[in-house]
Amino acid sequence: MSACREKMERGEQYGWIMRSCVQEDLPGEEVWITSVNRQNKEALSQWTKENNVILQQINGQRIYRGYPAGFVVEAPPFGTEVYICSIPQEIYEDKLIPLFETVGRLFEFRLMMTFSGLNRGFAYARYLTKRQAGLAICRLNGYEIQIGCKILVCRSTEKCELVIDGLPCILDQSALTSALCEITAGIETISLFASHLADMKNIAILKYNSHKEAALAKKSLCEGSRLLYGCPFSVDWLKPQMKQKMQSGTLRQPHVYRPEKWSSSVRQDKAFAGSCVYTLHIICEQMKLGQPSYQIQFLGPGSCGWIRFSYVVTMPNHSVPFSGSDWLVGEYLTPGEEYQNAKEKVALQILKKLGFIPG
Numbered sequence: 497m498s499a500c501r502e503k504m505e506r507g508e509q510y511g512w513i514m515r516s517c518v519q520e521d522l523p524g525e526e527v528w529i530t531s532v533n534r535q536n537k538e539a540l541s542q543w544t545k546e547n548n549v550i551l552q553q554i555n556g557q558r559i560y561r562g563y564p565a566g567f568v569v570e571a572p573p574f575g576t577e578v579y580i581c582s583i584p585q586e587i588y589e590d591k592l593i594p595l596f597e598t599v600g601r602l603f604e605f606r607l608m609m610t611f612s613g614l615n616r617g618f619a620y621a622r623y624l625t626k627r628q629a630g631l632a633i634c635r636l637n638g639y640e641i642q643i644g645c646k647i648l649v650c651r652s653t654e655k656c657e658l659v660i661d662g663l664p665c666i667l668d669q670s671a672l673t674s675a676l677c678e679i680t681a682g683i684e685t686i687s688l689f690a691s692h693l694a695d696m697k698n699i700a701i702l703k704y705n706s707h708k709e710a711a712l713a714k715k716s717l718c719e720g721s722r723l724l725y726g727c728p729f730s731v732d733w734l735k736p737q738m739k740q741k742m743q744s745g746t747l748r749q750p751h752v753y754r755p756e757k758w759s760s761s762v763r764q765d766k767a768f769a770g771s772c773v774y775t776l777h778i779i780c781e782q783m784k785l786g787q788p789s790y791q792i793q794f795l796g797p798g799s800c801g802w803i804r805f806s807y808v809v810t811m812p813n814h815s816v817p818f819s820g821s822d823w824l825v826g827e828y829l830t831p832g833e834e835y836q837n838a839k840e841k842v843a844l845q846i847l848k849k850l851g852f853i854p855g
Contacts, residue, residue, distance in 0.1 A: 682709030786812030
């Protein structure tokens with residue numbers, strides 16, 4: 497174990513993520529990440545020190561910023577990023593960044609990395625202008641970076657659109673937007689269509705403000721509970737074929753939830769004439785969401801007997817809780833009556849968000 501510790505300490509000076517594959521019950525089987533391509537890693541470490549370069553490793557990629565921390569530069573427009581592939585796995589930023597800076601200053605360089613500390617064979621370079629990106633393609637596509645190894649450089653597609661499939665049809669656009677904004681950021685538009693993979697399920701095409709926000713959203717959605725309203729869903733990048741169908745208007749309109757027990761006549765005459773808490777209870781049973789759990793906190797009295805409160809309502813099979821705040825007239829109510837009246841108001845708000853009562 498002392499040898500193990502020594503190897504890890506030596507590796508930490510190069511800033512790599514260490515992972516030991518040693519198992520006590522398997523003597524002699526040792527795989528050390530720092531031992532892979534050590535000479536080139538040391539050269540990279542020396543280059544970063546000499547040039548005062550900071551490389552930040554995030555989610556399987558190592559990022560170089562062309563400007564120092566605290567320096568505010570407006571993000572370059574769409575079309576300024578190039579995609580680089582066929583990179584030999586043992587080559588690092590000390591060779592790549594100076595090469596790509598021969599055509600213009602880099603705003604950002606992202607090299608995709610494996611756990612072993614080798615690169616994954618591709619990277620992205622973003623310039624300040626489209627002209628510089630074009631020059632990089634013209635001058636460096638087919639460049640022999642190593643004897644017998646030519647890199648390929650082309651315009652990056654910078655994908656910004658995701659597809660979520662398998663959504664329950666109770667999720668209208670408003671409810672889905674509310675749910676997704678709790679999980680992701682940067683949503684520009686959401687479009688709903690009928691799924692061709694499952695009956696009474698929908699797909700959502702999400703467009704984000706940038707590729708970075710779309711990639712982070714995909715990661716968050718893939719690593720989450722993968723349930724919305726108790727239903728599993730899948731997430732992927734929008735394929736060109738589906739995008740073409742969407743633009744041509746050939747995708748079917750989304751399915752709409754119309755349960756038999758909640759026809760318009762039942763809503764008007766029976767269900768919503770009584771308790772909203774009870775109504776929500778019945779709907780949760782029908783949709784197999786699990787029974788809602790209410791957390792209500794009273795924030796203090798206001799003027800004229802008004803009481804403000806906040807709430808969080810969770811359902812076992814609904815990944816996103818309902819939360820918010822409201823007011824209640826509670827001047828002549830007992831504490832128990834205040835709580836019940838607040839629950840009714842909260843249940844009413846949730847029924848509106850679910851689309852059972854007009855908002």
